[in-house]
Amino acid sequence: MRRIACLAAVTVIGVTLAAASYEAQSDRHPIRPLELTDNLYVLTSDPAEQGMRTGGNTAVFLTVDGVVLVDTKIKGYGADILAQVRQITDMPVTTIINTHTHWDHSGSNPEFPDTVNIVTHENTAANMASTDCDDGAGFEGGSIKNCEQFQGDNARFLPDTTYSTQHTLFSGADRIDLYYFGRGHTDGDTFVVFKDARTVHTGDMMARKGLPFIDAANSNGSATEFGATLQGAADGIPDVDTVITGHADDPHVWQDLVDYAGFYNDLLMQAHEGRAAGRSAAEIIAGYKLPDRYADFAAPAGRLQQIVPLLLEGR
Numbered sequence: 632m633r634r635i636a637c638l639a640a641v642t643v644i645g646v647t648l649a650a651a652s653y654e655a656q657s658d659r660h661p662i663r664p665l666e667l668t669d670n671l672y673v674l675t676s677d678p679a680e681q682g683m684r685t686g687g688n689t690a691v692f693l694t695v696d697g698v699v700l701v702d703t704k705i706k707g708y709g710a711d712i713l714a715q716v717r718q719i720t721d722m723p724v725t726t727i728i729n730t731h732t733h734w735d736h737s738g739s740n741p742e743f744p745d746t747v748n749i750v751t752h753e754n755t756a757a758n759m760a761s762t763d764c765d766d767g768a769g770f771e772g773g774s775i776k777n778c779e780q781f782q783g784d785n786a787r788f789l790p791d792t793t794y795s796t797q798h799t800l801f802s803g804a805d806r807i808d809l810y811y812f813g814r815g816h817t818d819g820d821t822f823v824v825f826k827d828a829r830t831v832h833t834g835d836m837m838a839r840k841g842l843p844f845i846d847a848a849n850s851n852g853s854a855t856e857f858g859a860t861l862q863g864a865a866d867g868i869p870d871v872d873t874v875i876t877g878h879a880d881d882p883h884v885w886q887d888l889v890d891y892a893g894f895y896n897d898l899l900m901q902a903h904e905g906r907a908a909g910r911s912a913a914e915i916i917a918g919y920k921l922p923d924r925y926a927d928f929a930a931p932a933g934r935l936q937q938i939v940p941l942l943l944e945g946r
């Protein structure tokens with residue numbers, strides 16, 4: 632009985648999704664579901680593949696009234712996300728929280744019904760509503776203007792609920808706390824805390840155990856403030872054990888987020904010391920030393936070359 636109802640729901644919504652969807656993604660990547668608790672799941676990508684794959688990690692949270700998604704991956708993956716949800720529950724998707732504006736985290740928002748309550752930080756809502764956006768050159772062959780999919784008739788898929796510093800959704804076992812600690816990866820990054828599960832989704836404030844991409848050019852992110860924002864989260868979010876990152880394939884633990892703040896702020900300190908000693912950005916990058924205690928964090932040259940000049944310019 633349950634199986635029949637489930638298949639019917641998939642068919643009806645599948646037709647809607649196909650019509651609403653943009654052209655099918657030519658390059659499909661599988662979604663890998665992980666069960667964290669009996670009402671919290673995360674949809675990652677196949678660890679055997681490299682690169683962006685399905686986009687950012689999507690959390691699936693079951694409440695008494697419906698399903699909450701955190702982030703919706705790349706445009707065209709709405710049907711794939713919904714198919715995974717249908718493996719877990721027949722309940723409708725009622726809420727989407729986007730950790731930030733980027734194409735790989737809010738790309739398939741318009742593939743869900745426009746009755747879904749979309750929740751973001753107020754700056755992310757403004758970024759999505761912008762008529763001039765660019766999610767950063769160099770991602771898979773060029774710039775991607777994700778805000779364009781929220782224009783015209785699609786403005787109905789812009790956020791319905793926004794907040795400025797802290798916001799709570801639902802209560803009891805369903806409680807979700809949203810936190811904003813300042814600029815970093817963008818100027819509207821939300822930390823999403825599933826209270827009962829003692830789990831946080833960090834979005835790209837911790838994409839993985841490595842130096843971040845700072846979207847200073849288009850979404851008002853800040854390399855200079857990234858460390859303080861991360862430290863704000865480490866100090867200000869209580870009672871979390873498990874960390875869903877923006878892009879890592881497996882969940883991390885709270886100490887990893889604490890260490891991530893330390894790792895980033897150590898780079899900030901090395902850049903400031905280098906500047907005080909009169910060294911150039913190139914010299915600071917060449918002289919960068921990864922502290923032993925952060926040996927499991929990656930500091931690739933390309934990221935240092937983006938971040939260090941921003942730090943020296945106070946951006």
Ligand SMILES: [Zn+2]
Nearest residue numbers: 731733816835
């Ligand atoms: Zn991002």
